[in-house]
Amino acid sequence: MSEHPGVPLLEVTDVATGFETARGLVRSVDGVSFSLERGRTIGIVGESGSGKTVLSRSIMGLLPHKGVVRSGSIRFDGTEIGQASPKEMRKFWGDDMAMVFQDPMTSLNPVMKIGRQITEAIHTHLDVTKQFANELAVSLLESVRIPDPERRMGEYPHQLSGGLRQRVCIAVALACGPQLLLADEPTTALDVTVQAQVLDVLAQQQRERFMAVILVTHDLGVVAGRADDVLVMYAGQVVEKAPTATLFHHMKMPYTEALLRSIPKLTEPSHTRLAAIPGRPPDLVSPPPGCRFAPRCPYAQDKCREEMPPLVDGDTPDHQFRCWFPVGSTPVSIGPSNAGIA
Amino acid sequence: MAGTGTAHLRPDGEALLRVEDLVVEFSAEGGKVQAVSGISLDVVAGETLGLVGESGCGKSTTGRAIMQIIKPSSGSVRFEDEELTKLRGSALRRIRPRLQMIFQDPISSLNPRRKVGSIVAEGLDIWGTGDAASRRAKVDEVLDAVGLDPETARDRRPHQFSGGQCQRISIARAVVTEPKVIICDEPVSALDVSVQAQILNLLEEMKARYGLTLVFIAHDLAVVKNVSDRVAVMYLGKLCEIGSPDLLFAQPAHPYTAALLSAIPEPDPERHDDEPSLLKGEIPSNTNPPSGCRFRTRCPRAEALCEVEEPTIRQVEIGQYVACHFPLAPGESLETADVLGEFDLA
Numbered sequence: 001m002s003e004h005p006g007v008p009l010l011e012v013t014d015v016a017t018g019f020e021t022a023r024g025l026v027r028s029v030d031g032v033s034f035s036l037e038r039g040r041t042i043g044i045v046g047e048s049g050s051g052k053t054v055l056s057r058s059i060m061g062l063l064p065h066k067g068v069v070r071s072g073s074i075r076f077d078g079t080e081i082g083q084a085s086p087k088e089m090r091k092f093w094g095d096d097m098a099m100v101f102q103d104p105m106t107s108l109n110p111v112m113k114i115g116r117q118i119t120e121a122i123h124t125h126l127d128v129t130k131q132f133a134n135e136l137a138v139s140l141l142e143s144v145r146i147p148d149p150e151r152r153m154g155e156y157p158h159q160l161s162g163g164l165r166q167r168v169c170i171a172v173a174l175a176c177g178p179q180l181l182l183a184d185e186p187t188t189a190l191d192v193t194v195q196a197q198v199l200d201v202l203a204q205q206q207r208e209r210f211m212a213v214i215l216v217t218h219d220l221g222v223v224a225g226r227a228d229d230v231l232v233m234y235a236g237q238v239v240e241k242a243p244t245a246t247l248f249h250h251m252k253m254p255y256t257e258a259l260l261r262s263i264p265k266l267t268e269p270s271h272t273r274l275a276a277i278p279g280r281p282p283d284l285v286s287p288p289p290g291c292r293f294a295p296r297c298p299y300a301q302d303k304c305r306e307e308m309p310p311l312v313d314g315d316t317p318d319h320q321f322r323c324w325f326p327v328g329s330t331p332v333s334i335g336p337s338n339a340g341i342a
Numbered sequence: 343m344a345g346t347g348t349a350h351l352r353p354d355g356e357a358l359l360r361v362e363d364l365v366v367e368f369s370a371e372g373g374k375v376q377a378v379s380g381i382s383l384d385v386v387a388g389e390t391l392g393l394v395g396e397s398g399c400g401k402s403t404t405g406r407a408i409m410q411i412i413k414p415s416s417g418s419v420r421f422e423d424e425e426l427t428k429l430r431g432s433a434l435r436r437i438r439p440r441l442q443m444i445f446q447d448p449i450s451s452l453n454p455r456r457k458v459g460s461i462v463a464e465g466l467d468i469w470g471t472g473d474a475a476s477r478r479a480k481v482d483e484v485l486d487a488v489g490l491d492p493e494t495a496r497d498r499r500p501h502q503f504s505g506g507q508c509q510r511i512s513i514a515r516a517v518v519t520e521p522k523v524i525i526c527d528e529p530v531s532a533l534d535v536s537v538q539a540q541i542l543n544l545l546e547e548m549k550a551r552y553g554l555t556l557v558f559i560a561h562d563l564a565v566v567k568n569v570s571d572r573v574a575v576m577y578l579g580k581l582c583e584i585g586s587p588d589l590l591f592a593q594p595a596h597p598y599t600a601a602l603l604s605a606i607p608e609p610d611p612e613r614h615d616d617e618p619s620l621l622k623g624e625i626p627s628n629t630n631p632p633s634g635c636r637f638r639t640r641c642p643r644a645e646a647l648c649e650v651e652e653p654t655i656r657q658v659e660i661g662q663y664v665a666c667h668f669p670l671a672p673g674e675s676l677e678t679a680d681v682l683g684e685f686d687l688a
Contacts, residue, residue, distance in 0.1 A: 047534040048505075161624050162397070191396040191561060193621045196605040218534060221607035245611045260609055262539035264568040270587040271546065272568060276539035280504055 007078045008035040009179055009212045010059070015072035015082070017058045024285040025069060028054040030236035038179065041206065041213040043223030043244070046233035049281055052216045055233070056182050059214070060099050061089035077179070094125040098173035102185040104165035108157040114168055115153030121175040140171040144201045163194035167201060174205060184216045199226055220260055224248060229318070232256050235281050235292040238311060242319040252314055252326035255293045291324065299325050347654035348382045350584045350663035357384035358555055359408070359523055364417035366400070366407045375629050377403040379579035380417070385523070390549065390556040392570030392587065394563055398625050400579040401559045405525045408557065409443055410434055422522065439469060439519035446528035448508035452500040458511055459496035465519040484514040487551060488544060506537035513544065517552050525557045530565060542569060563606060567591055575599050578636040579628055581655065585662035595658045595669040598637050600676045635667065642676055643668045
């Protein structure tokens with residue numbers, strides 16, 4: 001299946017992306033590394049402004065050229081694409097990597113019929129007849145469980161509901177059989193029932209096609225059931241990285257713990273006071289010198305405010321975190337117990 | 343999902359806000375669309391009523407119709423012994439200080455050209471409450487109560503604040519006139535989880551501090567459970583189920599409530615989300631709603647009766663009311679086997 005057996009499909013090494021502004025360079029992504037094998041899903045989780053979307057756009061090469069400072073290496077199937085221009089990236093879009101965006105309304109062309117939005121991608125990347133492209137488009141719509149696909153081919157995006165539109169976006173992304181699919185908050189704009197259906201479709205297609213998937217979301221609930229590994233981002237950096245079960249059961253980074261605690265849980269009685277994270281993320285023009293989470297961290301000590309913690313290995317393989325005083329090793333205890341989390 | 347019936351309403355006179363048989367129609371291409379089709383709700387003083395449902399179920403329209411921002415087509419909205427649907431113009435405006443609203447998008451609901459101090463003070467200025475000094479003191483008090491420093495916040499404009507801070511300003515603006523009831527329309531759905539927790543905690547504090555009664559509209563069941571004393575589940579303009587959150591979420595009686603609960607992604611890696619979701623298809627259009635129970639086209643338990651007769655609301659447990667011909671018994675769960683048959687996909 002791979003042209004380069006033994007090489008991960010995607011290898012991201014020390015990637016940094018900054019935006020030049022009047023106030024200085026905004027370091028949206030600051031030294032992120034990870035790798036992704038075929039058939040696997042990695043979840044990227046973080047708050048707004050944590051750099052998760054800029055990271056996924058850096059991988060896709062979807063950032064403007066002007067005013068953007070990029071460094072680090074991105075290798076796709078052994079080929080370096082970290083500094084590739086949009087023109088060079090076009091070779092990869094569609095049949096190597098594809099993307100599904102958050103808002104299904106604005107990512108489809110409102111004045112183009114559904115059918116053509118899909119066949120356009122097919123004709124761009126594959127040398128096939130018009131009839132074959134049409135048949136392929138219908139079968140794609142079928143595979144993402146759109147009822148009555150022939151009729152939908154002739155309709156415009158506004159005639160479809162949000163959930164159906166997002167399925168069309170997935171069909172467009174899958175049209176040329178990509179090896180890597182980036183889904184940037186694919187279900188955030190959808191209702192919870194429709195979200196479950198869309199995530200089911202994604203998971204099924206991934207299994208059938210043995211695709212690698214990057215699932216970007218702010219919802220830890222979404223990654224818990226769907227990702228093999230999770231990358232937690234804060235202020236442009238990876239603060240914890242682990243296989244999903246390890247992350248949820250043996251988290252080391254106080255930020256991960258705080259994020260999980262702040263979610264209201266159905267298992268708790270109503271009127272349970274939520275463990276909110278005080279304050280807000282730092283300014284990325286001049287982030288604090290020490291740990292970037294220190295100003296909001298309940299466990300922070302002087303060392304945290306002075307010295308940036310490196311990304312270190314945890315007790316189990318593939319677990320890394322960025323903290324001087326990881327959860328579970330400090331004598332300091334605050335707030336409600338971890339019982340609900342562990 | 344019938345939702346017709348008033349079995350769940352408390353005796354007349356107990357409720358601070360009482361909505362009966364509320365219908366809201368919009369004219370659309372080829373006729374009328376009913377966004378809300380006969381909803382009855384009541385809220386007693388000090389209570390938080392949560393209103394949940396998918397997009398298009400009419401929950402926001404219900405909130406706006408209570409406020410009379412949208413005029414109801416029929417039905418009654420009684421607030422403190424006044425019939426709001428009969429009020430017009432200045433008589434209606436007189437009610438506004440006591441019945442306030444907080445909107446979903448905190449940034450677009452604040453005037454970008456005005457300073458925060460004047461945005462928050464507007465309600466007081468309109469009514470000429472007290473003198474200028476006491477109004478200013480009141481504004482400072484509420485800004486402080488929502489966790490903003492009055493000295494720095496007063497002279498800034500909304501764009502200088504984050505989304506969470508703008509929602510704090512919206513809350514300050516709503517509580518400054520000392521309302522009895524605040525209708526919160528998706529107040530946290532535009533916010534990050536960490537900020538969402540701050541705002542939910544703040545709403546609970548405000549409720550205790552100012553003795554508020556809340557109607558809390560949201561699509562996130564866990565959020566609604568956290569803040570509510572009573573939860574009403576809506577589907578396609580009708581009420582499905584209403585009850586205390588602890589009861590309703592532990593043993594949902596309506597198949598729709600059960601399906602909604604099963605669709606929530608829980609932050610638990612052991613949960614098998616790969617199983618097909620219980621609810622097929624999407625919410626049908628309200629231009630031509632299904633006959634009988636409106637949920638029957640997606641309901642795994644639907645039978646012939648559901649097509650012909652609309653269920654009325656009845657009590658299944660103390661404090662739990664459901665509009666369903668075949669409700670789930672306590673402990674019974676929706677079987678996946680039930681849903682394997684093909685359903686009418688919208």
